[in-house]
Amino acid sequence: MxxxxxxxxxxxxxxxxxxxxxxxxxxxxxxxxxxxxxxxxxxxxxxxxxxxxxxxxxxxxxxxxxxxxxxxxxxxxxxxxxxxxxxxxxxxxxxxxxxxxxxxxxxxxxxxxxxxxxxxxxxxxxxxxxxxxxxxxxxxxxxxxxxxxxxxxxxxxxxxxxxxxxxxxxxxRPRYVDALVAHYHTHQDRICEDCQRRLQRNPLRVLDCKQAQCQPVIAAAPKISEHxxxxxxxxxxxxxxxxxxxxxxxxxxxxxxxxxxxxxxxxxxxxxxxxxxxxxxxxxxxxxxxxxxxxxxxxxxxxxxxxxxxxxxxxxxQEVPVPPLPTPPVLIAHLGAVTRLEAVRLLAALREAGIGVQIAMSKSLKSQLRQADKAAARWVLILGGDELARGEVTVRDMASGSQQTISREGIVAWISEQLQHPA
RNA sequence: GUGGGCGUGGCCUAAUGGUUAAGGCUCCUGACUGUGACUCAGGCAACUGUGGGUUCAAGUCCCACCGUCCACCCCA
CATH class of the missing domain: 3.30.930.10 (Bira Bifunctional Protein; Domain 2)
Structure with a gap:
């Protein structure tokens, strides 16, 4: 602590x-x-x-x-x-x-x-x-x-x-306050201590006193609407x-x-x-x-x-429902030091296209996917040695778990397309 | 300011006055050195709000203080 x-x-x-x-x-x-x-x-x-x-x-x-x-x-x-x-x-x-x-x-x-x-x-x-x-x-x-x-x-x-x-x-109001104070003076002995004080400092306040003993006095008090x-x-x-x-x-x-x-x-x-x-x-x-x-x-x-x-x-x-705050739909996963450079380039390219994206920061793919799950990402773009060599990225759909391969050149357009035409 | 309830890891909870304070959630790691949610196995993490006192011995009893929640006054 x-x-x-x-x-x-x-x-x-x-x-x-x-x-x-x-x-x-x-x-x-x-x-x-x-x-x-x-x-x-x-x-x-x-x-x-x-x-x-x-x-x-x-x-x-x-x-x-x-x-x-x-x-x-x-x-x-x-x-x-x-x-x-x-x-x-x-x-x-x-x-x-x-x-x-x-x-x-x-x-x-x-x-x-x-x-x-x-x-x-x-x-x-x-x-x-x-x-x-x-x-x-x-x-x-x-x-x-x-x-x-x-x-x-x-x-x-x-x-x-x-x-x-x-x-x-x-x-x-002063005329009403006078009438109110006059009324209270005739019941001086029946009101609570707080109201004694209110009468001096801020007479209108006696009206919202909650003490039981004061209620009859309030009920019988003159109403401002009539003054x-x-x-x-x-x-x-x-x-x-x-x-x-x-x-x-x-x-x-x-x-x-x-x-x-x-x-x-x-x-x-x-x-x-x-x-x-x-x-x-x-x-x-x-x-x-x-x-x-x-x-x-x-x-x-x-x-x-x-x-x-x-x-x-x-x-x-009353359990009024509120909409969730939007989160970035894409997370980039990467495997090994060489892929990281390409991952960072991909990150910048997606952002330039106005796509919400974050990059994983842990080592194992397992923990990177776990991060994607927690972050509620729709897609994980996986960049490993194989993908790098072929100029591709693997796209994992987190809801279904299915994966497909998209060319590195086409991936930004593909994500944009998906976002514009939701399934 | 006043009154009452409650203070045990980040959160929830356990512990007849008696060993190194237990468990769950969360988090981390691992179960094919490239695959999340489920499962399993490990792990991180508390000097029990603070300070006194009683006792051979205090998370447990007593006192004070602090914090918190609720209530009064009044309001958003």
């Missing part, structure tokens, strides 16, 4: 799991492009201040989950705990507001949160993220939700639940109208508040089973105030992020 082990909450993605990742990344990227999203890649680390401001001081992420450190110049750095703040920073910094609005951007990459690992929770994990920046239209909310919908649809997921709510805006201002209520009902028209099933969840400060109006999550105690496979919503908060012009936006590990865990649980 090595003296070194991977940091807590991180993973080694061995070749055997790569088909899942390749499949998911491909589906996600194809889908995003079909929807008209363009890819943007931002740094995996940013200045700490960006996340502290953007995500919000009172959030769990900023309070206890960030990977923060000082670089050699003494600058406060944080490994990104989510995508949106970095994407918005890039939008402002690169002057993307001069582009036609809205701009639709997606990203795929690693995310870092210093949490205690458990089923479906890692310190380094991966997200697919999509944002529509520059429009207040509920159509943008709809597009983001449809993208999430189609993503899971294309992955053949079953039994998902779409949770939806509106958290209002700076006009109506929305005209603008927010209109926005929400327009979105619901689109979803109804499309027959998309969703659950209105008054208790869905989400952990980030920047959300306004629409918030949603998608829940799935099969990832331990974790339910959410994706979450998102509208954040009309964030861009101005980070120093940009007043710009409405909406987005979501999906956790790729959780997607893959559900795929495994």
């Amino acid at each position: 090595s003296d070194y082990s991977r940091p807590k909450g991180t993973q080694d993605f061995l070749p055997e799991v790569q088909p899942y990742w390749e499949y998911v990344r491909t589906i996600v990227a194809d889908l995003a492009r079909e929807y008209g999203f363009e890819r943007i890649d931002t740094p995996i680390f940013e200045t700490t201040e960006l996340f502290a401001r953007g995500v919000g001081d009172a959030t769990d992420i900023v309070e206890k989950e960030m990977y923060s450190f000082e670089d050699r110049g003494g600058n406060p750095i944080t490994l990104r705990p989510e995508f949106t703040a970095g994407v918005v920073r890039a939008y402002i910094e690169n002057g993307l507001r001069v582009q036609p609005k809205p701009i639709k951007l997606y990203s795929i990459g690693p995310i870092f949160r210093h949490e205690q690992p458990q089923a479906g929770r890692f310190r380094q994990f991966h997200q697919f993220n999509a944002e529509i920046i520059g429009t207040p239209s509920p159509l943008a909310d709809l597009e983001i939700m449809l993208l999430a919908w189609d993503l899971y649809d294309r992955l053949q997921f079953r039994g998902l639940s779409f949770q939806l709510n509106s958290t209002g805006c700076p006009t109506c 929305l201002c005209d603008d927010c209520a209109g926005h929400f009902s327009e979105l619901l109208g689109y979803l109804d028209a499309l027959g998309k099933p969703f659950t209105l969840n008054h208790r869905l508040v989400r952990g980030l400060d920047y959300y306004t109006k629409t918030v949603f999550e998608v829940w799935a089973e099969g990832i331990g105690a974790q339910a959410a496979v994706c979450g998102g919503g509208r954040y009309d105030g964030l861009i101005a908060l980070l120093g940009g012009p007043e710009t409405p936006a909406v987005g979501f992020a999906a956790g790729l590990e959780r997607i893959i865990m559900v795929m495994e649980a």
